[in-house]
Amino acid sequence: MAFKVLLTDYEFENLKYEEEVFAESGIDIEFIKAQCKTEDEVIEQAKYADAILNQYAPVSRRVIESLEHTKIISRYGVGVNTIDLNAAKEKGITVANVPDYGMEEVSNHALALLLAWARKVTILNNEVKKGNWDFKASVPIHRFNEQTVGVLGLGRIPRRFIEKVKPLGFKTAAYDPFVSEEDMAAAGVQKMELDEIIRESDFLSVHVPLIDETYHLINEERLNQMKQNAVIINTARGPIIDEKALAHALENNIIAGAALDVTENEPISLDSPLLKMDNVIITPHSAWYSEEAMIELRQKAAKNIVHVLSGEKTPYALT
Template structure:
């Protein structure tokens, strides 16, 4: 009898050692492939019992074409690559890793806030061009006492809140799913989106990407912001309407941006954001540390292993699927 096959649909790692350390001991086979399209997955993973997924689209079409599929586990917090209603309809488990990089992303968001506030990148570039003159940074304003607006208030934003308080910042939170009592626990004030946009000196985006949050920050929202405000995004690129952001920056409606994510990654060489001195751009790296990568890959593989061993995974996303499956609780 052949071993159950677990495919990694796509990955950017040099090897799959962490995944192998979890999957091979349960007497399953791990196969790494590189798929970009639905057709790629259907062709290369047709006998999959489990999928480990990064960016490849796990659509209804894909899942219907893989008759043995039991579980799809995604590297990361977001599950926007997986058609969740289809997975539930088909009795397929979807899983993620919601708790692996809270320190890394919140640290990175704080780093981008400080880089924007202190114009660190601009001055570094000027010095390397031979211009030793602090006046290129004028004006700079102190961070203490400034308002930090947090769009969404999940684990990462809460971790950032603690760090921002240490810098003496005031915290504003917009999250329709969080009660006021939770915001108060972190010394934050729960406000409307409009109030946050008008009052914040820095806005840090942590919203998941959903139909409701796509282009949540667009032309109307930028018009409400202070001209001295900066927007920081370590969440999902499409939450910010990039064309509206370019216009707002070009017209001086806001002071600048710190972006770890974009609508299209990597950006085109002619993207004007790459040429703006008041924009800091990183290559979707906020999640990364040596420790976080090991944790992410191990926990993602463990989600698959738990299902193959007859258990609901610890990080089950589509909980409605439970009624269709005869698996044990852990």
């Protein structure tokens, strides 16, 4: 009897990479494609699934408790905030992600946002298009070696980001309660506590996962602690930053700017005050993207399922 693999939802034009992985696996797989939006739709579709491939549809505790045959839930991407990990662990279901597919892309995007702000490229571009040919629109700009780039989190992506930042001359620091001072020193990064890095960073790049402890980690209190010239960069998850507090801080010159690839709600509401601010750069959750990264993501997410259905352990198992 064929294993039933449910794809809860997807936004790809075709599913050829997933289908190739399953076809080459040597396992008899029935690949069921759905476009679920709600818990009820996932419950209905996943009733007999041996494996679930997930993009954005909610795989909540209620969904997981309804599963009768599922051995693995594999998610496209690094974050697994669509899936209740505790419920899956209690039920003995493997949850896996693809943590390394976009390491180059996201670190490059964070670097691009940093450089665009450090040299005020977007501000100058907008001024020239308005007819203002004057470098003073960018005042002040400081030398890189006079500034500190701080990162929140020191996983794969921020480590790669720092490797790219350091040759430019920036001083670097990191906050990660799970990484030792010795490990950070080996990476050439100064370890700081959260309040310290908030106060000391000229550019603060967010790379922590979205969990209960990091929801609104950057809030009004912490924004008020930042330097007035500070810029916050977020290529992680939108809800890590309290957007209302961020808009207030930007409107009142508490900090200098923001560069966001993610927002609290996506797509961002067209009436968001952030869209009207010249000191904000926003890109549409595109940091992960390159053609090569997209293919790697889809293949590895499908291979997670093949490993488990073959009786093996996937190297990307989280539970």
